[in-house]
Amino acid sequence: MSDIQPGSEIPSLTLPAISRGTLALYAGASGDHNPIHIDIDFAKKAGMDDVFAQGMLSMAYLGRFITAWQPQSKLRKFTSRFSTITQLYDVITCSGTVIELIEQDGETLARCEIQACRADGVQTLAGEALVAVS
Amino acid sequence: MLDKTKIGYEFNPFTVDIEKGRLCFFADVIGETNPIYKDETAAREAGYKTIPAPATFMMSVELGSPDFLPVLTLLEMDIGRILHGSQEFEYPGIIYAGDKITSVSKIIDIFDKKGGALEFVVLESSYTNQDGELVGKARQTVVYRN
Numbered sequence: 001m002s003d004i005q006p007g008s009e010i011p012s013l014t015l016p017a018i019s020r021g022t023l024a025l026y027a028g029a030s031g032d033h034n035p036i037h038i039d040i041d042f043a044k045k046a047g048m049d050d051v052f053a054q055g056m057l058s059m060a061y062l063g064r065f066i067t068a069w070q071p072q073s074k075l076r077k078f079t080s081r082f083s084t085i086t087q088l089y090d091v092i093t094c095s096g097t098v099i100e101l102i103e104q105d106g107e108t109l110a111r112c113e114i115q116a117c118r119a120d121g122v123q124t125l126a127g128e129a130l131v132a133v134s
Numbered sequence: 135m136l137d138k139t140k141i142g143y144e145f146n147p148f149t150v151d152i153e154k155g156r157l158c159f160f161a162d163v164i165g166e167t168n169p170i171y172k173d174e175t176a177a178r179e180a181g182y183k184t185i186p187a188p189a190t191f192m193m194s195v196e197l198g199s200p201d202f203l204p205v206l207t208l209l210e211m212d213i214g215r216i217l218h219g220s221q222e223f224e225y226p227g228i229i230y231a232g233d234k235i236t237s238v239s240k241i242i243d244i245f246d247k248k249g250g251a252l253e254f255v256v257l258e259s260s261y262t263n264q265d266g267e268l269v270g271k272a273r274q275t276v277v278y279r280n
Contacts, residue, residue, distance in 0.1 A: 015165065022163070029156070029163040031197035034213055046214030055218035056193050060164040063189035068168065072189055072228070073181060079222040 002133045004070075004110050008098040013065040015092045018053050023088075026057045053086035058116045058125050065094035066114065070131045076109060080127035084118075091119045101133065108133045136209045136244050136253050136278065143208065144240040150198035154231040157187055160194065174231075187229040192270045193221065195235050195261055205241065205255060211278055219254060219275035227269030234264040242273075253278040 016022075020038075027038050032054050035042040043051045059080045066075060086092060096114035103109075109130045116125040161171040166188060169176035177185045187194075197203070206213055229235055243256040254275055261270035 025163045029160040029194075031194045033197075033202060034216070036214055042214065056190060056221070057164070059193075059221060060160075060188065060190045064164055064166055067189055071180065072186055072225075075189055075225050077222070077224050078189055079220070081220040082218050085217075 002108075004098055004101075004131075004133050006098055006100050008110075010065065010069045010096040010098070010112060010114070012093055012095040013061065013068065015061050015094075018057075018086060018088055018090050018092070020051065020088065022057070023051060023053060026054055026060075030054065030056060030060075032056060050088060052088070053090070055080075055082040055086070055125070058082075058086050058092055059127075061092060062094050062114055062116055062125060062127065065096070066112075066129050066131070074132040074134070075129065076104075076107075076132060077130040078127070079129075080114075080125045082124070083126055084122055084124045086116075086118075086124045090124070092116050092124065093119070096129070102130075104130070135246065135250060136211070136255065138244045140209060140241055141244050142241065144238070145199075145204055145208075147236055147238045148199050149234050149236045150195050152187060152195075152229055152231055152233040152235055154185060156194075157185055157191065157231050160191055161188060164188065182228065183230050185231040187231070189223065189225075190221075191229065192223055192261060192272055193274075195229070195237055195270075196239070196259055196272065196274075199237070205257060205276065208241075209244075209255065211255075211276075215279045217277040217279065219277040221275075222273040224271040225269075226271065227263070227267050229261065229263070229269050233269075235269070236262045238262075251280055253280060
């Protein structure tokens, strides 16, 4: 019997504070060239106070967090809602819990609720992962 | 208001080369420490064909379109007013370094909330490798601030 059961916690992952450098490098590595994340002049013209983090940067962190727990080859589905903009200097922690085991396409999957939160506890991303249990 | 007659619009398919160097760069930037994401031997020992693309790299395939975010041109959207609302990925397979991945995307919904203050565009994509295997599916909601 697998040790992945409803209530199992996924080991959390806390990231370094979001920096301008990380946003610039992520823009290049991911191909998200939207200047709102890397050019403060553009961000201000668009009505923002400063550049802010790509939502997909935090989702990439969540992906790291999930695949550090279970190998990527077991990942079947991975979703996120971007509930709050992640700002410069935010320290993001990824956490999650197995909610239930379900059967789908002949496999047992752990349905996990996952989230990214700032240090003050405000949730920035909330989502779900379906991970095969064998 | 965004043109709702574009619901159902299919974008031109395009194919992206999945370069090992790009995957390593991506892995470094997100702080990935698992060696399978940079080293072929480690990847094979872990049961992968070669270096796999990290779980969210599917989005970067989409961003590899010859026209960056073609939905913006189609719907005459200002890039400074878009936000990412939500993202879903499904993994019927794995995208590997060296693959040629073809993306097919379409607009499946356009709707608004708050009396049009926010509009939403939902895009659905599928990703197929050079052997014709479906390796990924994605659904993305773009939020437009009016």
